Amino acid sequence: MADRTFRLYDSMSRVVKPLELLEPGHLRFYSCGPTVYSYAHIGNFRSFLTGDLIVRTAKELGWRVTWVTNITDVGHLTQDDVADAGGEDRMEKALHSKEGERFSNVWELAEYYGEKYREDWERLNLSEPTVRPKATQHVREQIVMTQALIDKGHAYETPTGVYFDVDSDPDYGKLSGNTRDGLKEAVRDVVLDENKRQQADFALWKKDDKHLMQWFSPWGWGFPGWHIECSAMARAYLGDTIDLHSGGEDNMFPHHECEIAQSEAFTGKPFSSHWVHTRFLQVEGEKMAKSKGNFFTVRDLIEQGFDPLALRYALISVPYGKPLNFTMQSLRDAQGNVERFRECERRIVAALGSMPEGADTPTGTDLERVAGEMLAAMCDDLNTSVAIAKAIEGTKIILRQNELSSADAAAAAWFLRRVEGLLGLWRVTPEDGCADTEPVVDGVTVSEWIERRATAKKNKDFTEADRIREALNAAGVELRDTPGGTTWAKKQV
RNA sequence: GGCGCCGUGCCCAAGUGGUUAAGGGGAAGGUCUGCAAAACCUUUAUCCAGCGGUUCGAAUCCGCUCGGCGCCUCCA
Structure with missing residues (x-):
């Protein structure tokens, strides 16, 4: 198993290629997390699930994984509007919305939604990251990096902030394919500012002594630019060069493009060897949008009574590289399938009295074969459709027998644990089992x-x-x- | 305007040059059962939007047409 290669599409080179590790057997991985100004929606989680599946696959391959996924608890500009220095950012906007009335300040709001995000994370059975840093806890690193970029001639100060000088980086645009000429139009965090050298130059620091979240810096009171937080946190926990960086497809530009520019200008080394981007999901064939009334948060669906694991199933049923058409029907379809895994568990428990531990030597050669195919599918650019088909094939092998022999039950338990580890579509019923207390x-x-x-x-x-x-x-x-x-x-x- | 994706059975969907086109849902039949449910078994695309081309060979490559969608702007 250890000699398997794990192949993933790399957005930078635009080709499926093996994940190559700087340190053999140890994956260093950074995923962009959410800005916690509201409840996470199912689209956010499709992207986080890609990270989770990569980590699960790596662990099944026996790799050590250091996985960092951040929480962005600093607001950022909602529009390229510098004229109004008191203009709202996303956090402030949320605070002033009806939902936000119950919070006394943006810090509380961020803390609350960050907590809810972690709850959803747990309910959808994502693996725990090694570290989950918050942007506000790393402002110092961001300031240090910004100052260094100024010192190295990659950034400059204006009356409104500090900007990265895109012209100082000949590689700028290598990820997204954007050229400086093509960037005449303003983009996110590219602020209209007469003092900027170039329209495409983006903010590393914004001067603003009226902002609800502000810190003191060499440039006075203000707050950090959006992109610099990920550069700073990735480096703080994973080093100058990481193996893999992931995010939603919308992160490719400008966010990841800017991260690359900052980090590489700062360290003089390649930032990430591999880039993975998750395509957006659609709902009933259309873009998910609040205005269309087809907007779902994770907790909405769970509160409606849908099984969290069924939601997980629906969200990973199509490989991350293709748009996923999420439908209520697909969620119902998923329900019966996650139930199959539980049915397997019941049969095993009926045969053995409990889920046996350490049944690493399956007597079921079929199950061993199917588990191998399941892992192979995941190693093939996370082909979850095929991997899930294999998991179901395994349940058929198990459920085909009305009563399991103890040897078969041990093999079945081993297989279930492979499904648990690789796909997370089954989890051991908790011992204290409020879930399974007899009604x-x-x-x-x-x-x-x-x-x-x-x-x-x-x-x-x-x-x-x-x-x-x-x-x-x-x-x-x-x-x-x-x-x-x-x-x-x-x-x- | 720039960039990109998709169109596979009733529905969702894998497969992207070569044996019988995965899997799930649904439907039909069957096993089990007092009946039901659950589970299992069987059946359900001679064909991959249309047209033309390349090839010994294409759902898979190329071109055009039609249809649907996404990103470039807050967004995963």
Whole structure:
């Protein structure tokens, strides 16, 4: 397994190529995280899930992974509007919105949404990053880097801020394909400013002593430019050159382009060996937008009763490099499939009493083969469609047998753990298991009801048996008669 | 205006030069069952928007036409 190559599309060279590590067996990876001014939506998470899947695949390959994904808790310009120095940024805008009324300041607002973001992250079963730095905790590094860029002649100060001099970087535009000539039009964080040398020059520091979040710097009170935070944090935790950097497709320009310019001008070394960008998702064939009424946050869908793992399934069912058409139907389709993994778990537990640990020697050669194909699919530019198909093929092999032998159950458990590790579409039911606490219906436990129903059935009292089944069903408990007896499961949406 | 993507069965969707075009949903039939549910099995595209070309050979490459979408601006 260790000799497998992990191939990913690289946006810089525009070709699928093996992920090459600076230090063999150790992936250093930075993913752009969200600006926490609101609840994260499913599009945000499609992009974060790409990072998660890369990390999972790398770990299945036995690599050590240092994964940094930031939280941007500083607001940035919503428009290229320098005339109005008190103009709102995204954080301020959120604070002044109806949603934001309950917060007393932007710091509280950022803290709140950052916390909610981590909750969604956990519910969608993303792996924990090694570090999750906040931009506000690294302002000092950003100031140091900005000062150094001035010293090296790559940046200059104006009455409104400090700007990166795009002309000082002959490679500027190498990621996005944008040329300086093509950048006559203003872009994000490219501020209209008479004092700038070039329209395309972008802000490293904005002078603003009225901004709600401000820090003191060699250039007075103000706040850092958006791009510099990622350059500073990536370097702080991962070093001058990293193996891989990811983000949404919209990050390619200007954000990542500017990060490359800053970091490489600062260190004189290549910034990242590999770039991965996740395509946007659409909803019912259209761009997801609040104005279109097809805008979904993760928590909306979960509160509507959808299984978080089904949402995860739907969001990773199409490879990251293609647009994903998210539909309610696809979410319902996903539900039954994540349930299959749980059904496998029930069969295993029924056969062994619990999920066995350390069953690394599968007796099921079929399962071993399928797991290998599943990993191979992920190594092939994260072909999640094929990997999921393989996971399902595995469940069929397991569920085909009505009762598992203990050897087969051990193999099945091993396979489930591969699905868990690589795709995250199944997770062990928690021990303390509030999730699986036995429901009590009308003051009687489900197992007691099952016994009463068995008695009724034995006495051919099918009316009573069906009445019990219906009552439990109405209470959200589904009964399943198997050759080995009756089991139950909570009904899914 | 600049750049780019997509069009595969009823729906979602993998496959991008060569055996029988993955997988999921749905539908139909079957096994099991008192009935149901769950699970499993079987069936469901001689064909990949249309037209033309390259090739021994194309859903996969090239051109055109039609249709849908995205980025370039806050956005993952």
